[in-house]
Every structure is written in structure tokens, then in C-alpha cells.
Amino acid sequence: MxxxxxxxxxxxxxxxxLLFTPTGMAQVPGPIQEAYFPKIIHTQGDVRIKQEPEPxxxxxxxxxxKGMQIRPGARIKTTGKSQMDLGVPNKYQMRIKEKSDVxxxxxxxxxxxxxxNSEYTIREGSIYNRIQKDYLGEFEIKSTDIxxxxxxxxxxxxxxxxxxxxxxxxxxxxxLAKDKLDKKKFNMPAKTKIDLxxxxxxxxxxxxxxxxxxxRRELDKIGTGVDEDLDVRVFFILSYSxxxxxxxxxxxxxxxxxxxPRRIKQLFIPTVKMLPNKKAYREKIEKxxxxxxxxxxxxxxxxxxxxFLSFAGAIYHLLGDEKNAxxxxxxxxxxxxNFQYASIIQCAIGIVYERFLDEPKKAIKAYREVISTYPRSxxxxxxxxxxIRLGE
Numbered sequence: 001m002x003x004x005x006x007x008x009x010x011x012x013x014x015x016x017x018l019l020f021t022p023t024g025m026a027q028v029p030g031p032i033q034e035a036y037f038p039k040i041i042h043t044q045g046d047v048r049i050k051q052e053p054e055p056x057x058x059x060x061x062x063x064x065x066k067g068m069q070i071r072p073g074a075r076i077k078t079t080g081k082s083q084m085d086l087g088v089p090n091k092y093q094m095r096i097k098e099k100s101d102v103x104x105x106x107x108x109x110x111x112x113x114x115x116x117n118s119e120y121t122i123r124e125g126s127i128y129n130r131i132q133k134d135y136l137g138e139f140e141i142k143s144t145d146i147x148x149x150x151x152x153x154x155x156x157x158x159x160x161x162x163x164x165x166x167x168x169x170x171x172x173x174x175x176l177a178k179d180k181l182d183k184k185k186f187n188m189p190a191k192t193k194i195d196l197x198x199x200x201x202x203x204x205x206x207x208x209x210x211x212x213x214x215x216r217r218e219l220d221k222i223g224t225g226v227d228e229d230l231d232v233r234v235f236f237i238l239s240y241s242x243x244x245x246x247x248x249x250x251x252x253x254x255x256x257x258x259x260x261p262r263r264i265k266q267l268f269i270p271t272v273k274m275l276p277n278k279k280a281y282r283e284k285i286e287k288x289x290x291x292x293x294x295x296x297x298x299x300x301x302x303x304x305x306x307x308f309l310s311f312a313g314a315i316y317h318l319l320g321d322e323k324n325a326x327x328x329x330x331x332x333x334x335x336x337x338n339f340q341y342a343s344i345i346q347c348a349i350g351i352v353y354e355r356f357l358d359e360p361k362k363a364i365k366a367y368r369e370v371i372s373t374y375p376r377s378x379x380x381x382x383x384x385x386x387x388i389r390l391g392e
Contacts, residue, residue, distance in 0.1 A: 045082025100125020
């Protein structure tokens, strides 16, 4: 995937949908019914499924394999750097992304009406779903906050955080979304989104172009059967010089391969876009920074969390909030001591103490930490010059 610059659980009761005969009696799933259960199209990484290996046998955890049937009640879990595609040919295809926990509810097919009744519950993580236009019946996905029903649509749902906040984005088609907390219904048109949960406005909004492009790109990959680079790569864009700690504080930028969690990207891009008018947007920026820090701590992933946390510290510095900048720099180094940019962050701490907070003793301590902990880094020269200025 090409790189690009960013300027930048509660469990729900599964309602079983029964397949009824003309007499009204529930029809026991048999060979015909099972033939329409979804199958695994492609797996990558460590994907586990807990279900009956055969009807009537105790459910157990199994490694997901291509061609495996997904039975009603199956629980699907993906770890870091793993994902799975499943579906029914010519009906629907679904991608379950990394760090997800999904339960398959009813997966019924009515042989008389030719209708499918499909239901999934997402506890955590992300689902990307593509439903064909000739799909007949109801297709429902549930989370703690929302139920969404769709026919002939392409969309995604993301559930994250201890409060299971939910994001739904629709690329094309239409969705009926039911906010379970506020008892609201939304008829979502294409290119719209909704954020639900604590701290979210719960309103239907037009999807920003960067979110829509990313959503469509992910939807296009479903069912291709091609392994992807699932790792997250994030880099600071800085010169290879002893001045890069100053560059980091004044004009930091990130290069990312777009594999970081959608939630972090959704917060970071608009935050950075507001920086040129930081005085007018200060309150909104500060609000977003708190959410970014919370999200990074929640995901707690060394592949990207320290990058975005330290970048958030640089934004605090640009706002003139040096104390929060220092606090975030220090907490990031403590939590991620092997961070590839640790020497830069440590040196930035010394610069802020020396030049912006006028606390020479703390600056000296910070500079000495650079020299002792990162003796081969470019920041040693910057730290030594700082110590000379401070009379050391």
C-alpha cells in the first residue's frame, strides 16, 4: 500500500431468527439450510473461531481456515495483524479486521421466499461489509449503541474503547440505523457517518473525503484472497541533523501507511488541519487531543501509539501549553522506553524547560539524560550545546 503524509462490551443477547414452514412450525436447520451458511474466503494471521465442529457436538476454539463454514452462534476473534473475509457467493462479503470480537447470530435461508436473514454482533473491532444488490431479506449488525440494517450497501462499523463507542460509515447504498440509547432512527444516505457513545454528538454527518476514500479502499479489498501488509508503520518527517528536536517541536509531521486504527486517524487529521488557526480553534483542538490520548492509551500498541502521543505533545507545545507537552512527553517515554524517537523526545523536554519554561535545573537534568541514555544519537550535540548555554 502506498505511504502518504498525514498533516497531521457489553455483550448483547443474540435474537435467534427461526426459519418457519407454512404451518408456522420452526424448521430445524438441515443440509439445505447449512449449504447457505457463510464460508471463510480468506484468512491472514491468527484468527480463531469458537463453534460446533459438527451439529450437536460441543463448541470449541478452532483455527480459522479457508472454506470453513460459519455456524449460528460462532464467535470470531482476530488478534493483532490478523483479519478474515467471509461470505455467501453473490450475496455478501464481510471483512473482520484485527483485534475484533464478533458473534454470528442467525444465519437463516428461507427456501420458499429465497430470503436470507443474517445477523452479527460486534463486541469490539471493525467490520467492513459489502452486500450485493440482489440480496433478499434482512442483514443486521448490532453493537451496544446501535443496530444497523442494510440491503445492497457497502459500509463499515467500528466499536472501540471500554464504553464501546461506535462509528458507522456508509460508502454507498442506504442504511437504517437505530440508536439504542437515545431511541432514535436514522435513514443514512451514501457518504454519511455517525458516531455514538460517550462524548459523541450522535448526529448524522457527511463523511470527510479522507474517511470516505479510506473506507472505499478497504471495501475494495474484501474477498480478493490476497495477503496484505497488516503492520502499522509511522515515521516522523524530520531532517537527519542535530536540529531535528527543534524541528519536531516547531513543524512535526507524520508519514503513515494508513494501517493505524481508524479512530486515531479520524481525530488526528482534523486536529492538524485546525492548527493554522489554532487561536480560533483552540478549544476544539484541546478536546480532540484528550480523545487522541485516550485512544492511544486504549490501543496501547508500540507500533503507533508513542508516535501519535508524542505528536500530540508537540501540538500542546504549539498551543503554548508547555506543561501538558512535558507531561505527555515524559509519560510516553516511560511507557515506551524503546520508542525509535525517544532521543528526540527527551531532547525536546530539555528544550522546552530551557527556552519556554525558564527552568534551567530541569533542563540540565533532561539534557544529561540525553547524553547518558542515548550517547550515539544526534541529539547529544544539541544537549551538549544546551548544557554549555546553561553554564555546565
